[in-house]
Amino acid sequence: MRTQVAIIGAGPAGMFLAHLLRREGIDAMVLERRDRAYVEGRVRAGVLEQVTVDLMHRLRLAGRLQREGLVHGGTNLSLDGRSFRIDMAALTGGSTVTVYGQQEVMRDLFDAAEADDLPIVWNAEDVALAGIDGERPTVSWRADGVDHQVACDYIVGCDGYHGISRAAIPPEVLTTFERVYPFGWLGILADVPPADHELIYANHERGFALASMRSTTRSRYYIQCGLGEDIADWSDDRFWDELCLRLGPDTAAKVTRGPSFEKAIAPLRSFVSEPMRWGRLFLAGDAAHIVPPTGAKGMNLAVSDVTMLGEAFALHYKHGSDAGLDGYSARALARVWKAERFSWWFTSVTHRFPTMDGFDRRIQMAELDYIRGSEAAQRTLAENYVGLPLTGGISSEAV
Structure with missing residues (x-):
């Protein structure tokens, strides 16, 4: 068995890359250790940057997105119940974000993969990578009690923070950076209209x-x-009461209460590993970086990674140039660190830290008050929130 690019992981990064490569006529196959129902059912992000929306249109995956996605031209910040709006569209020349859940994105990606006969191996067990420091890498796995192996030109690890791909890079090659936040997010889903x-x-x-x-x-x-915190201690009534208190009386008056059908606590972490390439192995998405959800950057960063990688593979296979592949890690990390910075900053000005004293709290309040009154500060926030443009593309001289 042989393919040009073997993709580990059928999450957003893996599936967007598979569709990008198919569009360029590059052979690829995806290996996923779970089944479709599990991957599609994971409750994740719901805010798409303009870059992600544009890519779904390019791949002709935006039919339901256009019908069901909620386009937001602004967002709101609140300090102790007093809210103000950031007009993102006006401040960024028309850029917006779209609320459309990751579950819906995955459904669109999988439906299109089935229609295009894009090869996905589900329930792949004991996946192992070999030869990534040479010219003939292979991926092996076990499915239905049978051992399989595929030879390939390159491997792309899109298998998340706990996957095997990053672990395949020698520790002396890899440098990791991490910030673990001393709190989590208790989140619920409820079939009630938004506030x-x-x-x-x-x-x-x-x-x-x-x-x-x-x-x-x-x-x-x-x-x-x-x-x-123990999730069992948080009844729906307790959650609604606390939420309304923090949102303030004006917003609380617009909150419709109802039974939750999903409730969970998620920790917050910032994480980056460098480089995002070693030998014939490339990392993309959560395999290489994690951001706290405050800035809504997780899936969008994965999309920007594979957009760059798709361009690099097209340059390699169509024009014989390795400039894109060689420059991928540096180019991707430049955008990753900007998103990490924004997510860290946005978290720092909106959350209460256990070590905060009165001075810290006043600085936080001053920061938000400055944003409220400064168009320049609002523009900076808006530019980062809607998503920075993909820059550092391959010049014509490299082809």
Whole structure:
């Protein structure tokens, strides 16, 4: 068995890359250790940057997105119940974000893969990489009790933070950077209309809260909580009470309460590994970096990674140039670190940290007040929130 590019992981990074390569006529196959229902059912991000929306249009995957996605031209910040709006579209020349859940994105990717006969191996067990430091890498796995192996030109690890791909890079080659936050997000999904037509990020003396949505009839709400909290201690009534307190009376009056059908606590982490290439192995998405969800960058960063990688593979196979592949890690990391910076900053100004004293709190309040009154500060926030453009492309001289 042989293919040009073997992709480990059928999450957003892996599937977007598979479609990009198919569009360029490059053979690729995807190996996934779970089944489709599991991957598609994972509750994840719901805010798409312009780069992600544009890619879905390019790949002709945007039919449902156009019908069901909620386009947001702004977002709202709240300090102790007093809200103000950031007009992202006006500040960025028309750029917006679109609320469309990752589950829906995955459904679109998988439906199109089936229609295009794009090869995906589900329930691949004991996946192992070999020869990535040479010219003939292979991927082996076990499925239905039978051992398999595929030879390939390159391997792309899109298998997440806990996957095998990053672990295949020698530790003396890899440098990792990490910031673990001393709190988590307690989130719920409920089939109730959202409190507002745009997101509200709230900084309250009791902690952070976020009013979000998945549709006009399904709401996604979060509150900051301790990492040691027991989900069993959070009844729906307790959650709604705390959420409304943090959002403030004006927004609380618009909150529709109802039974939650999903409730979980997620830790927050910033993580980057460098480089994102070693030998014939490339990393993309959560295999290489994690961001706290405050800036809604996780899936969008994965998309920008594989967009760059797709361009690099097209340059290699169509024009015989390795400039894109050789420059991929540096180019991707330049954007990754900007997104890490924004996500860290946005988290720092909207959350209560256990070590904060009165001075820290006043600085935080001053920061938000400055944003409220400064168009320049709002423009910086808006530019980062809607997504920085993909830069550093391959020049014509490299072809």
